Amino acid sequence: MSPLVIGLTGGIGAGKSTAANLLKECGANVIDVDEIGRDLLHKDGDAREKIMKQFGSSILISSGEIDRKKLGRIVFSDSGHLEQLEAISHPAINRVLKTLIGEQGSGIVILDMAILVEKQLAYFAGAPMYHKVVVIESPTGLRVNRLLQRGLSEKEIEERIGAQATDAERAQAADYVIRNSGSVEGLRRAIKNFWELVEIWRIDHTNDCMDRESGNR
């Protein structure tokens, strides 16, 4: 039986990772897709080599590692460079995800991923690996304040928000939207309500899987 896979997305600073942690408390297995992307830079020799070839040795630090901050500055200030990086990283991330999801049992898997509506990330053979999409939304002003506290400059925040989809585009792809405009306690309550729906989705998914396995579909 395959797990129910839910893509969890939201604009930077909306509270996606906070929501992912709360979903973990409910019993979900959370896969941090952005972390897989970060890990590629030092764990996937092939991807690392291609990135170095594409962006030159100036992105390396003295130990020979890729300087993530430098790479971030290059790709977030030029959409062409971002596309070049994603042409290397996304297929590699998709391969890792295919394996990780395949290793899960019949539970609920949350893919914590900033980029969902924008690109074919978490895709296999031309189709998404997730069955449902949940979006975390927060007013832009709140997001900017949170990101300033995280140490990003106003310019970096503007570039990163500009490189992502809009709330309207995300909402269009969403099966469910969670608004995170109050306290973390408020978010916890919203996640608890959402989890009741997830349990229903899981039952439907299990029934679908059983129908397919018994040849009814």
Ligand code: ADP
């Ligand atoms: P994202 O993963 O969407 O970029 P995070 O979950 O990392 O966002 O949240 C950004 C920052 O805002 C974090 O420091 C987090 O603790 C804080 N945060 C998230 N939701 C709330 C909330 N409802 N109230 C106060 N702080 C919040």
